[in-house]
Amino acid sequence: MNSLIYLLSINLNFSDYKNLGIGSTMVKLIIEHLDTRLWKWSYIEYKHISDFAGKENVIFTNIKGPKTTEKLSRLGEVHQESIKNLKFNNACVLDPSAEKTLSPKDNYDYLILGGILGDHPPQERTKEMLTKRLELPSRNLGTRQFSTNTAAYVALKICRGTPIEKIEFEDELVVKVSDSEEIILPFPYVKEKGKLVIPEGYLALVTGH
């Protein structure tokens, strides 16, 4: 089905997430910020994670500068240190190039994600910047490249008992910006009850209004 059809009814809101119980797992999400600055796009993704997981379940690491620290403190716990210098027990790195897929049977207390925007073709940056530098187990979420917020959402769903094969996705999102122009966002988006799971403000950022 054409993803444009969803555009009028797409955003799940805060109470939808509460009803779906996405944040009610014991697992906490650690986002190691790896981009050179906090892009608007990254902030929108991080806010989305905080919205569905709950602020108390989100930890940001490798955060530099007072402004970024202040902004992200509203969304979760903030550490200036990199995850490489911090100790969290029973943690696992979510890495597209990991050999094993995250399963509902895994029982990690912390899932570590790369705070990096996607690239095409993917450059295995998670492997280079995280997995190789941490002596921790790693898991993939299947073969597709997700944005950090979608990866976090998928991981929490798996931890709540839904294996990856049972999660519904829209393969890409086509956003019409004018009569003659469309923007194609080539990432998979989770679908819940016919609605796409995307951050608040996402379409405005994409379309510029």
Ligand SMILES: C[S@@+](CC[C@H](N)C(=O)[O-])C[C@H]1O[C@@H](n2cnc3c(N)ncnc32)[C@H](O)[C@@H]1O
């Ligand atoms: C936009 S992705 C970055 C992917 C990057 N291009 C790479 O090659 O690693 C941001 C983060 O989401 C998580 N992620 C995205 N897709 C994933 C997948 N298929 N399996 C596991 N983790 C994934 C990873 O933690 C990754 O660092």
